[in-house]
Amino acid sequence: MFRLHASILASLALVLTPIAALPVKAAGNPDAAKGLVAEHCSECHAVPGYSAQGLPTVEAPSFQTIAENPEAYPEQRLRTFLLQPHWPMAQFRLSPSDIDNIVAYVRSLASE
Numbered sequence: 401m402f403r404l405h406a407s408i409l410a411s412l413a414l415v416l417t418p419i420a421a422l423p424v425k426a427a428g429n430p431d432a433a434k435g436l437v438a439e440h441c442s443e444c445h446a447v448p449g450y451s452a453q454g455l456p457t458v459e460a461p462s463f464q465t466i467a468e469n470p471e472a473y474p475e476q477r478l479r480t481f482l483l484q485p486h487w488p489m490a491q492f493r494l495s496p497s498d499i500d501n502i503v504a505y506v507r508s509l510a511s512e
């Protein structure tokens with residue numbers, strides 16, 4: 401009986417290990433970006449779970465729009481863009497890992 405279980409477990413491990421090792425969609429961790437996005441981006445951008453307050457004169461694209469239009473917003477464009485604080489954002493510096501996480505977060509919205 402124990403032998404049978406052991407061999408079943410061994411084959412399960414063989415099947416599951418490659419699945420666990422599959423690469424995630426992007427290098428960043430989308431969940432790690434959520435707090436940052438809620439605090440620093442949702443003021444102007446519509447983000448799922450938050451309603452953008454908007455600014456009187458300019459309209460910031462919703463993160464959903466950015467996610468669903470990779471031709472208009474390719475990943476490299478997002479990365480380059482996020483290296484600099486953008487008007488009318490206040491002086492605001494994102495670290496490379498923040499950028500990875502935000503890009504992964506935005507990408508994760510595309511499939512929702």
Ligand code: HEC
Nearest residue numbers: 440441443444458459460461477478481486487488489502
């Ligand atoms: C004070 C308002 C404001 C805040 C806060 C803000 N944004 Fe924006 N953002 C804008 C506006 C307005 C635009 C559109 C005008 C532009 O492209 O500069 C924009 C454009 C963008 C774009 C599209 C850039 C492109 O390629 O055209 C991205 C991506 C973006 N914001 C990400 C973010 C992220 C991530 C945060 C939080 C860290 C953030 N924004 C916070 C106002 C804001």
